[in-house]
Amino acid sequence: MTQNLTAAHRIERLLEKHPKGFDLSLERISRLLEALGNPQDKLPPIIHIAGTNGKGSATAFARALLEAEGLAVHVHTSPHLVNWHERYRLGRKGETGQLVDDATLSDAVARVTEANGEHMITVFEILTAVTFVLFAEHPADAVILEVGLGGRFDATNVITKPAVSLIMPVSLDHQSYLGDKVEIIAAEKAGIIKRGCPVVIGYQSSDDARQVMIDIADRLRCAVSVFGQDFLAYQEHGRMVYQDESGLIDLPLPRLPGRHQIANAAAAIKAVREAGFALSDQAVEKAMTSVTWPARMQRLTQGDLIRFAPEKAEIWLDGGHNPGAGVVIAEALAELEERDPRPLYLITGMINTKDPVGYFEAFTGMARQVYTVAISSSDSGIDHETLADAARRAGLEALPVASVADGLKAIKEQVKDEVIAPRILIGGSLYLAGDVLAANNTPPQ
Structure with missing residues (x-):
């Protein structure tokens, strides 16, 4: 050996x-x-x-x-x-x-x-x-x-x-x-x-x-x-x-x-x-x-990736990836909205064994915009164009982007004239969550 x-x-x-x-x-x-x-x-x-x-x-x-x-x-x-x-x-x-x-x-x-x-x-x-x-x-x-x-x-x-x-x-x-x-x-x-x-x-x-x-x-x-x-x-x-x-x-x-x-x-x-x-x-x-549990409604407050986000943005990471998870994540975000109203944006990547439309439907009426990304760490990832189509079928505005960093930059540009900093959910896959924690240089301990 x-x-x-x-x-x-x-x-x-x-x-x-x-x-x-x-x-x-x-x-x-x-x-x-x-x-x-x-x-x-x-x-x-x-x-x-x-x-x-x-x-x-x-x-x-x-x-x-x-x-x-x-x-x-x-x-x-x-x-x-x-x-x-x-x-x-x-x-x-x-x-x-x-x-x-x-x-x-x-x-x-x-x-x-x-x-x-x-x-x-x-x-x-x-x-x-x-x-x-x-x-x-x-x-x-x-x-x-x-x-x-x-x-x-x-x-x-x-x-x-x-x-x-x-x-x-x-x-x-x-x-x-x-x-x-x-x-x-x-x-x-x-x-x-x-x-x-x-x-x-x-x-x-x-x-x-x-x-x-x-x-x-x-x-x-x-x-x-x-x-x-x-x-x-x-x-x-x-x-x-x-x-x-x-x-x-x-x-x-x-x-x-x-x-x-x-x-x-x-x-x-x-x-x-x-x-x-x-x-x-x-x-x-x-x-x-x-209690701690990474990538399940985990608040990201610092790291290499966060610097691309709008100033004072509230950023959450969650690896939930099916319709049931979408519902509980949306409920958690709704509770946050009650206490601290902010415009909600999604950056989402998913793999092809999941139900993307069912996942996105949980956020209909809540999210202003979805930015979809491909997942580089899985060869089962849904193409970001296809995923954007799924978000649109669920009734959401959606645009494909090349990466999570590009999604954060796009949100920063979109909200530059707004007074209230946005709330951002990065999610849809544990693969994506892992990629984000690695790129952010904040792996689980």
Whole structure:
């Protein structure tokens, strides 16, 4: 095995060797994990999280809650935004977890690659095996494991006894892999439910999707907790109120912007409790004010890219990329508008597996102008001219531009005679969000 290669170099080699994309099955990763000694069976209690939208936020809240209690928490998320290391956060007792260092990640990738040999496999499966190796080799109190795609056949679903399975809001996304009805997608997400293990179902806009999950949990004899029925949260007098069978907690509003984050936080609180972890009211309060999650309504206030923006512009970055995400982002922007009215402009890039018209429709009547960009980091990006047409079909004014920097310059020119500085949302894709954070020189830490 070649020595002293960076983790990124090793992973790039894997991408050249193995097929790209998804091939939903558990056979290949199960074989690989067997060769590695089944590290997935040697982990501390696991909070396994699936969902179309909100699973990243729930992951962030769950981590903040456990760390506020002084626990060491390993966290797996995907995709990464700028660096592969973001997928692996290693917990430290009494401190916040840190992204894995390059030497440790490179070594783990090398060992997993060697164990796989010449077998056919996807790179995501190798990287998921790396998750289990890293987390098994470093002591911690808990693991938060975010599903990559779907649930039933996702590579993370080799775990047999999660401390809790949490299913966040489900809507149409990845239809070519998961199905074209929300009930079908709900059943795929509910594939992470294991017999006899606790289940928490977060807020669901679809009654049918929620019922599918409840039915599967009941069939597998799981204790199931449902948002709005067994636990709930709401905003009152500028505070967040959380309630379950244990009682009521009065909390500050979550640090993550948007009313939808109240439901996301509630699902995480319930999931952590159902996983068997005691949470003091003080720890929950601390978590609400300390939680961070990059590229989900992230305020950009400085960086190399921001210098192209209009003076005093308010700039937000969000990787949400489907109609359901569009709705909650638009609601979050509407809340900001109530407190601080500003003209809204969008800079948007998307990939071709998404529904751009459905995404843009959420902003009809809100956004003055959309500037569309191609995504340089993905060969699945929608051409910026085509994306502008989609925005127009949704009823928005749209112009294609060459880059996010050019979009910011165009907005600066457009608003030069206006008194009120604009609000700008850069979004539509996690690929775009990653490109922006890299170009801005503000990668996730």
